[in-house]
Amino acid sequence: MVAQLLPEFERQHPGVHVRVQQLPWTAAHEKLLTAFVGDSTPDIAQLGNTWIPEFAELGAIAPLDARVAASPAVPREDYFPGIWESNFVDGTQFGVPWYVDTRVLFYRADLVRRAGCPDPPRTWARWEQCLAGVKRVAGAGNYAILLPLNEFAPLTALALQQDDPILADGGRRGNFRSPGFRRALSFYVSLFDQGLAPTATDTQISNVWDEFGKGYFSYYVSGPWNIGEFRRRLPPSLQQDWRTAPLPGPTGPGTSVAGGSSLVVFRASRHPEAAWQLVEYLSRIDVQERFRQLTGDLPPRRSAWDAPVLAADREAHAFREQLERVRPMPRVPEWEHIADEIQIVSSLAVHGRLSVEEAAAELDRRVDAMLEKRRWMLARRRSAP
């Protein structure tokens, strides 16, 4: 898709030729890591923003603070703050947001109206009432909300809504026994305990759109790619009946995860100037709008959201609102492994194998063990001259 944006860049920058190599998302991380070991990194790449701390730690990607400060093409105040922040590691910027990803609520407007919840819930308490209402009207065998047990994002979003950070001590230790995380986990587990959410993974529900259409669940916490999927896969008769809304929070509108993808320049690049020019070009509002039309990916700049098509898109609107309230996930190289453990241990709690207290302690134990190397490295770095 990006390839279609490049001819204009090459026209504006004679002498620069861009070769694009496409990588499937699932293989990209491994491939880029191998490229780094083999000294054959590209000049510029798109990196999931949760990978940035790892590649920064490796010394594979270049700091961009000076370039961003000097560039009028990347105006910091136009970017959603949480997304912008996710590109910083220990105060240094390593990426420029390219497109965004977060989680919002997808819901069946017709069913929640019947349950007495015409307006999207803003608080956890109201949300719980609505879920209970939906469960009552949904019929036997159906549920109120789908929270796939193989996804860490919904629970992570609830945890980011708390005042306590997920990791403590500068990312050296887990902070899962904090009141905040325990509150998020008990709320999450209670949705399963009350029979409002099925204890199922994505793979067990072979077709979420089909099930959503049948009313198996009426709320679903999911990301921007599902706007396109819902439009494509739900029958025309249901197209007026699905909506999106920002996530509810403990006491008011809630925070969600600041995911997405960023543009980075590799340290080993032999054309850092041209690479940065490409970053600037891809950050242009008109280019971002074209990219959105090509892929459906949502832009990280507020002014790109003023484009007529996007501004008129009803289902995208919840994302626009949510993006003002997103927080980066913990920025340590181990995060993806930690997220995996959060998902595993929380399913143990959902299945009743662990209480919330035990799950929190278990998470702290596992994550502290995982971060041992990081603690050792940070201690050594501080003592080094």
Added chain:
Amino acid sequence: MSANARPLAGARLAAWILAGPALVVLAVFFAFPVVAAFALSLTDFDVYAIADLRNLRWVGLANYGALLSTPLFWTALGNTLYFVVVGVPLSIGLSLAAALALHSRLARWKAFFRTALFAPVVTTVVGVAVIWRYLLHTRYGWINYVLGTVGIDPIDWLGDPHWSMPSIIVFAVWKNFGYNMIILLAALQAIPDDLYEAARIDGASALQQLRHITLPSLGPVLLMVSILTLSGYFQLFAEPYVMTQGGPLQSTVSVLYLMFEQGFKWWNLGTASAVAFLLFAILLALTTSLLRLARGRGAS
């Protein structure tokens, strides 16, 4: 003596020269990687070490110690043993039954059934896993539908931690039994007919023939098939990887799956190598004792 020593030395040299190329290949592609992997398992090689080798720590046997005190390792080992203990006899039993049925004089359309029963072996795991996921689907799967007709409530095959491993076992056995079936069928066909003829003249029943002629004649082949199946089943990976991703509640995480996650998902290559060597030690111990057992039986 001295007259004898020279030709012997020459022969030795010739032997080394002839075996040399093969030994070099073995050393480069087998011995060296094994030694390197063992050395790796004594370090904490990870992403940080990729960044800078000074971040590499020599940890001795700490990886092994940490693994042996990690509940997940024991879970994985327990899951793998469950898979092996149930899966291997089931697989060989089914292979033997199918081979006997195909070998029987009464069987019709032998070529068709032989091909049909062997077909799962040549399919790709990923492809048939999709079909099996539909068969096993809680609400729309055929298996629950059939069970429903006899009044059994739907079972969440891949979502319930008690049923996930049995589902994986059934899937793996279905996928693999055809291979052993072909080997056993060939062995059955090699048993001379005179033995059965003589037994029938002596008035042996079909069961007695099976017990005293067929099974003893198959002995060596059964031993080989058991060892191959045992070591193959210990390396359980693809089935849980495509069917359950190790879930639910890590009830289908196998030892090899654990190694894959540690090594290629989280890049803890030191830990992953340690897992590999532990699995190697277990397999070596098991197959050696199996061989010993068989040899002891053979002698008596």
